[in-house]
Amino acid sequence: MDGEASARPLRADARRNRARLLAEAHAVFDQDGVTASLEDVAARAGVGIGTLYRHFPTREALLEAVLRERFDALTAEARALRDRGRPIDALRGWTRRLAAAGTTYRGLTAALSATLRDETSALYASCAAMREAGGSLLADAQRGGEIRADLVPVELFKLILAVAWAHDQTAPADPDDLDRLLDLLFDGLSRDQASPR
Incomplete structure (x- = not known):
């Protein structure tokens, strides 16, 4: 997370500085992508x-703080979706939201992909609960026989990030493109398409 800054209460001026930094980081990342100059943010x-x-x-710590609320919302949504409707519909709906979140800032998919390999990253820790909740949706769909049983959660996340990256590379982005790519992905992941490894 934020190291010592999250371990003890901040003074009022430090809280204001932190809030301004987060607001400006969002604006700078929105304009220039996640590799934007941190000097510009400051x-x-x-x-x-x-x-x-x-x-x-x-x-990564700054990016995690900017994205934490979104990740927490995706985690809560995955948990809520487990109690409603068909498991495949829950998984498809949730992955659409995750892919859309992955395109929030230019370059975000690369940062999120890197966290899958780096357990020391602040983003890895922040994404852990979200990945676990998404993995539960995947397991439900697999138990229902609607998704190939050999797919593991980390592969699903990589595929979703790949779709988000592909969508992010098109300029200007077609709003229907993300849904179409995800539909194609799920067609390929259906149990009927499974092949032995």
């Missing part, structure tokens, strides 16, 4: 780069 927030690094020691 300057737009009206603080020095040292202040930014005191609150967020790495780019």
Whole structure:
């Protein structure tokens, strides 16, 4: 998470600085993607780069803080969807939201893909509950015989991120493109298409 900044209460001025940094990080990432200059984030927030690094020691820590609410919402949604409707519909609906979240900022899919391999990353920890909840939706659909049984959760996440990346590369993006790509993905993941490894 945010290291020492999250371990003890912040003074009022530090809380204001942190809030400004998060707001400006969102704006800068929205405009320039996740590889945008952190110096720009600090300057737009009206603080020095040292202040930014005191609150967020790495780019990943800043990105995690900006995205945490979205990840928490995706986790809660996956858990809620398990109690409603057909498992395949729950999984498809949730993966659409995850893929859309992956295109929030240019370059985000690459950052999220890297977290699948780096357990020390702040983003890895933040995504863990979301991945677990999504894995439960996958398991439900597999038990229902609607998704090939040999698919493991990390493969599903990689495929969703690949779809989000492909969608992110088209300019201007066609709003229907993401849904179409996900439909094709799910057609390929259906149990009828399963082949031995």
